[in-house]
Amino acid sequence: MPDHSILYPHHVGRQYPAWLRSFPEFIRQGVDSPARTEGIRSIFVDNDYWRCPAGNGNLKLKPQQRFELILNRQSRFKWDETYIPSTLAVPREAPKGSRISRLNSRKLGRSIHVLSTPERVFAQLALYHPELIDLHEQKMLSPVRTVHPLHGHSLASGYFPTPMTGTLEIAKSIGFKHHEIAVDLPDGQRKKMPFPYQGDLLLFMRKGTDAPYAVNWSVKDVSGAFAERRLRRAKTPLQQKKDQDHARLRAQLEAEYYSRAGIKTHQVSLDLIPEALIANLDLLFAMHDLPLTLDPTLLDEFSQELGVFFEKGLRISDLANRYGARWGFRDQFLARFYQDIWARKLDVCMFEPILIDHPLRRKEKDLLEVYGSLFEEQAS
Incomplete structure (x- = not known):
């Protein structure tokens, strides 16, 4: 298997302040003194720049920009730092046609970035539960072996959860072609790298004084979308078969990624929730x-x-x-x-x-x- 350690999951190189790690490389390279560091902080952090990084306006990110951004945000996460999702609910980062929104949670003390109406509804349902201790939306599914999502959590002291098997290994075992992109490496070489998939909502729960645990929610608008990609598009029988196979294997990839570490995955869809309940959750959360x-x-x-x-x-x-x-x-x-x-x-x-x-x-x-x-x- 190719060596992806240069980018996954702990990039070897210059050490930057924690707050700066989520910014694009061209910004981080400009930090060459304490004074410059504080200048960058005042310009970008105080002005909430991180919500729309790597430039201004609504121009979509290029694949390598998105690739680097996801790794910078997710591969170094520690529980004493504020969680930043792989994709923010801003036009530049969200998929085309997304119904993005940010939910300001009093319980979590931060904004939850959701990319669709179903994600918004299910995020509110999760936040309504008194046993929820945290929520990670748009969580990266690591292509290579990494620590359990609860690793390092203060409430998990003395608890040694199973590490996560990388999606590359799982994809190979189930016969799924992992998505890849061409990446320009620092040494000038151009190399294909596995592009990380994202989950929707990863819930962290705790019953009483028990050890915390995680539950994964994969979210769609209708239950049929789990069985076929691009469900509403007109397509030939051959393309339909390809989309059905892709949806099945993609769902299996995510479910196995979490199940191998003892985390249950639930497929949830908006058609499970009555309209009155959706309206009430929107009203109460607001x-x-x-x-x-x-x-x-x-x-x-x-x-x-x-x-x-x-x-x-x-x-x-x-x-x-x-x-x-x-x-x-x-x-x-x-x-x-x-x-x-x-x-x-x-x-x-x-x-x-x-x-x-x-x-x-x-x-x-x-x-x-x-x-x-x-x-x-x-x-x-």
């Missing part, structure tokens, strides 16, 4: 980290009365109007109502529209019970 300026004691009092109104089947709008008339800021009281649902303090049914001017229905079955199997650890 409100969950909204800053409230009212006195915390007053908000706690409002929350207590919310529980009474909910139990009695009274309209939440009446309570919010009463508090708003007395204290002002009616919208903040409504935001607190939505935040209490997100925090699972009110047992509201998530499968029906949440309407403040109608009595709310109590949930018959918990949302996390309905989709609980998606969060379960790999059976031993």
Whole structure:
């Protein structure tokens, strides 16, 4: 097998500050003094340049630029650093036609970069789970052997998870042709290198005081997309067969990549989620980290009365109007109502529209019970 150690996974060469490693090579090469380092930081970091690296505007990245960017962001990740996904939700990096969005998560303290509506919905579902401790979107599937995703996590101290087998080895074992690109190496040579695949959502969970574990979600718009690539395109029978084989082997590649390290992969699609639940997740997530300026004691009092109104089947709008008339800021009281649902303090049914001017229905079955199997650890 060719030696890819020059690029995977720990590039040998000049050591840069952690915050600088995700930037393009032409920027990093310009850092030749402490003063220049601070100048680069003030220009790019303080101005959030990393969201659209390697140039300005919406011009798409070239394959080698994308290749280097993914490696710079992913191959050196440490748990004491902020996670940066392989692909950011910006026009320059996202695939053509993507419905990109960034979800600001209070729990994780950063923005989640999702590249499609299904990814957005399932990311919100994951963030709703109280046992979620972290989420890595657009995670690189390493072409070569590497450490387990939980390696080095503070909660995994004393736990020695199985290393990850590289996708090159797995692809060979299942008869799948690994994607490659031509890369210009520092010595002037041009060489074919395996281009890293990406997963969608990698969840990190922890039940009580148990050791943390990971669950992989592969996300599509419809379940049929797992069986055939480019499902909606018109194609010949031969091309359809090729696309079906590619989809099957690509899914098998990802599932085996994680299963060999004891990580379960679930294939999830938007057609598994009712429209009312999608709307409720969008609404609640948008409100969950909204800053409230009212006195915390007053908000706690409002929350207590919310529980009474909910139990009695009274309209939440009446309570919010009463508090708003007395204290002002009616919208903040409504935001607190939505935040209490997100925090699972009110047992509201998530499968029906949440309407403040109608009595709310109590949930018959918990949302996390309905989709609980998606969060379960790999059976031993």
